[in-house]
Amino acid sequence: MRPKAATLPTPGAGGIEISCLDWPAAWLTADGIIRSLNDAMRGALGADASPGLNVATCFRDTDAAKLLLALSRLMDNEPSSIEVSTSKADQKHFIAGLSQANFNGSGDGAVLLQLTDITDLRRKLDEVTMRESRWNYALVGSTSGVWDQRSSGDYYYSDVWREIRGLGPDDAFPPTMEAWLELVHPQDRERVLHCIERQNAGDPDYSVFQYREMHKQGHYVWIECRGACVERDADGNPARIIGTDTDITARKQQEEWLEGLSRRLKLAIDISGIGIFETDFEAGTSEWDEGMRRIFEVENDCEVQIGGFWESKLHPEDRARTLAYVAGKIAEMKPFTDNYRIIARDGSTRYIRSNSLPFMDHDGRLKMIGVNWDVTEDQRLRQELEQQKTLAEARNAELERTRLEAEHSAMHDYLTGLPNRRYLEMKLEEWRDSKGELGTGIAVLHIDLDRFKQINDTLGHGAGDAMLTLAAKILRDNIRVTDFAARIGGDEFVVLIDHDGATPALATVASRIIAQMRQPAWYNGQECRFGASIGIAHSLTRDIDPKQLLQNADIALYKAKYLGRNRYEFYVPASRTLLADSNRLSSELLRALENDEIFPQYQLQFDARTRNVVGAECLARWRHPTRGILGPDKFLTIAEEYGVLAQIDGLILEKALIDQAAWRAEGIAPPKISVNVSARRLTDPDLARGLSDLDIKPGTVSFELLESVFLDRQDAAVMSNLDMLRRLAIDIEIDDFGTGHASIVGLLNLKPTTLKIDRQLIEHVPDSQEQRILVKSIIQIARSLGIKVTAEGVETEEHARILSRLGCDVLQGYGLARPKSFEDVTQMLRDKKSAQA
Structure with a gap:
């Protein structure tokens, strides 16, 4: 319903007199004709402004059109305000306010126009805009990337800053200092941390420093960082730091x-x-x-x-x-x-x-x-010249040897001795130009080592280097002399193979490499296990861009890792869709953390003999806005890749503690809840402080560690965190036991409270004598070490009966209870309490 217009007397007939107003005002007809105006309005619009004149003619053409449009819409809408500018040489700027009134209730509409002078404000805004534009153009022209970091967590990185690192506008950047340091060259990390600390402290000697950072394409770029703290909080701590980054790689090379x-x-x-x-x-x-x-x-x-x-x-x-x-x-x-x-x-x-x-x-x-x-001694000049000739020849030979060594170093990886990325690109160019030893057809195998980072993090870079050297040897041993293997950075390798169109031969080579990579290796008496994922792309003609062929192999590699690692995949065009979906899902996952879409479900655990509820495992779920509830298999791999898995672990624990408190208030809480903990979180030096801030009742929480990431020797940070968990009376459980590589010595060192036998070992217990003997052996070993045993994957009553007879302490599986929401589990606990009453 349109609001009823105000009833005002006719101007000049004893109603609202605009002549007494200090600001510009005029009465208009509905089509903009001036009926009356005050002196302030005449001063604003000029001497030509008078009754009978269409007020729109006093403004710029574009503003006149806006004014007339606002007048036409005023009959059906609320009063409006628009910005207008006069058409005179000494242009003025106003906010024009329009409101409608009826005279004497007759329906004879009139419009009250009032102007507010904003000329000075508009000019100041234009000047600010111009200055900002100049600075932006200057920064873009200087090829310096701007960054702005605030203690509140707000960060800004300019387009040039991203281009220096090969990042697009939507590419994610490591969310934590620790994750970012992984991109910094290992030789620069300690110095960079010191420089940042001194720069934040305002030390002028550290306002500029240089370091190397990993480019998105895998190589390092030299960056000159200039920065300063521009704001501090009440305690004197940096609240805002602004600076620029400049790519000085070319200068460093020079x-x-x-x-x-x-x-x-x-x-x-x-x-x-x-x-x-x-x-x-x-x-x-x-x-x-x-x-x-x-x-x-x-x-x-x-x-x-x-x-x-x-x-x-x-x-x-x-x-x-x-x-x-x-x-x-x-x-x-x-x-x-x-x-x-x-x-x-x-x-x-x-x-x-x-x-x-x-x-x-x-x-x-x-x-x-x-x-x-x-x-x-000119008389000995001939002899001296001969000697100098001999010396010169020796020097030339040395220089030639040095040149050859330099060329070899420039084209080969210093650690493994394999050709490097530069040599690989040259080899592909030779193939495209019909040179070199490779034939017309070519296959590219892009190889990425699985679990290499965990070895590097737990046993040190020495162990990592030993595994890289071993991987290089395996590649050499499994390709022909005419084939080509290169290390292109980190734990990535590429193999070029003469290809005659027989894909089974390529599959055989890939399978052989994967099988040998999975064999246990030893470093300083410690067993190390890693694997390999391989992406394969091939062509029988040279009409494809070698870079495209490499990219296809990379996409196939991504698919292999996505489907579970330790496998090979051939490139197919549909793989690009998988990569795009994964990139989209990663962005959605980061938003999900911001929007609180990650939540826990609970699967109850039961005493193997009494069937009483003895615990509940917290399982991460994602309430996706369009795809519904997603299980961890849909997003945990991406979470680990983007470094937010530890954040999800912490979030699930906090929510589980809240739910546990609610159950405790009703008197229906399970004796214990268990949550999964990633390997990355166990290495977090701040884990103890974070847990001490939570209300964790002793003996009511256990942390589940995957056996697949458990090694017999952990670093100091891991062992310190495990000791801290014991002091907080948080139990330690080994999840998926029987599929990883933990030894008895490892169990003695770790001292877990519980082993959870993997569902793969439980599945065939009813119909396999061998499986029952294996499970019985695990239970007996656990008993001898004072460790409780939980069986996962209990699907039938037959499973439950046999496992109870074998000595299992706790049962968990779909046959007893499926994972459910907090509300559903609450109702189940209430029902069990009522049944026992």
Whole structure:
């Protein structure tokens, strides 16, 4: 329903008199004709503004159209405000307010126009916009990326900042300092942390520092970071830090090249025995290096003056000629060579050869630079030349060997000795240009080591390097001489194979590599297990871009990892859709954490003999806005890849504790709840502080560790966190036991409260004597170590009966209770309590 218009007297007839208003006001007809206006309005619009004039003609064409449109809509809408500008040379800017009124209730509509002058405000805003535009253009032109970090967690990274790292606008960046440090070159990490700390503290010596960071494409780029703390909180801690990052990779490469050139020049100078000098004729001095001082027998702290020492050393018979010759060449400003004699300190004559170059420096000062060397005993010159020839040939051979070694180093991985990415790209270009040893058809195998990072994190980089070396050997042993294997960075390898169209042969090679990679390896007495995922792309013609072929293999590799790792997959066009879906799902997962879409479901656990509820396992679920409830198999792999798995673990624990408190308030709480803990979270040095802030009742919570990530030797951080869990009376359980690699020694070191036998070992217990014996053995080992046993995957009553007879303590599975929401589990617990009452 349209609101009833206000009833106002006719202007000038005793109603609202606009003439007494201090601001511009006018009464208009519905189509914009001025009926009356006050002096302030006439001053705003100009002397031409008068009754009978259409007010729209006083404004710019575009604003006139907006005004007329607002008038036409005013009949059906609420009063409106628009910004308008006059069309005069001294342009003014206003906020025009329009409101409708009826006169005497007759329905004769009129519009009240009021103006608010915003000319000064508009000009100031335009100036601010212009200044901001200049700064933005300047920053873009400078190729510097801008970053802005706040303690509140708000971060800003400019497009140039992202381009430096190969990131697109939607690419995620590591969410934590620890995750970001993984991208920093290992040799720079400790220094970078120190520089950031000093920069945050306002130390001017650390306002600029340089480091290397991993580019999205896998190589390192040199970055020069400039930053400063611009805001601090009440305690003096940094609240806002702003700075710029500049890609200085090209500059660093140039510096490295110049450094190498300098080393070679120094080597040449040292070998040749020459002396170098630079003379400043205006200052009257000459700077001599060690070689010159040696030749002319000058003390190192002695200053060489023009017209003094050097002239006195000249042989009397050569002095006049030499001085005249040098003076003439300096006057001509041409380079010259000279031979002359000097008198040594012991009175002997020595022969000197010199090359000199007179020049004007940038200040217009006349200078000369040159080299001298001793060529004494001319009668032995032939012998000396022969010796020098021999030495020169040896030096050339050494330089050639050095060149070959440098070329080899530039094209090969320092650790494994395999060709590197650069060599791989050259090999692919040779293939495309029909050169090299590869045939017309080619297959690309992109290999990524599984569980390598866990070995690196737990046993150290030495173990990681040993596994990389072993992986390189396995690749060499499983390809032909004509094939090609390269390490392209980190734990990634690429193999090029002559391909004749027979994909089964490629599958055989991939299967053989995977099988050998899965064999246990040893480092310093510790067993290490890793695997490999392989993506395969192939072509029988050279009409495909080698980079596209590599990308296809990479996409196939992603599919292999997505489908469970330790497998190979061939590239098919549909794989691109899988990659796109995964990228989309990763972005949605990050938003899900922000939108509180991750929640726990609970699967009850039962005493094997009494069937009483003895616990509940918390299982992560995702309430996806379009796909419904998703299980962990749909998102935990992506969560681990993007470094948010530990965050999900913590979130599930916090929510489970809240639900547990609610159950406890009703008197229906299970004796214990168990939550999964990722390997990354166990290495978190802040885990103890985070858990101590939670209300965890002793003995009511247990942490489940996957046996597949359990090793017999953990680092100090892991062992410290495990000791802390015991002090907090949090039980430790080994999940999926029987499928991983834990040893009895490992169990003794870890001292878990419970082993959970994997469902794969439980599945065939009713119909397999061997399976029952295996489960019985696990239970007996656990009993001997004082460890309780839980069986997962209890699907039938027959499962439950046999497992109880074998000595299992706790049963869990769909045959007893499926995972359910908090509300459903609450009702089940209420029902059980009522039944026992």
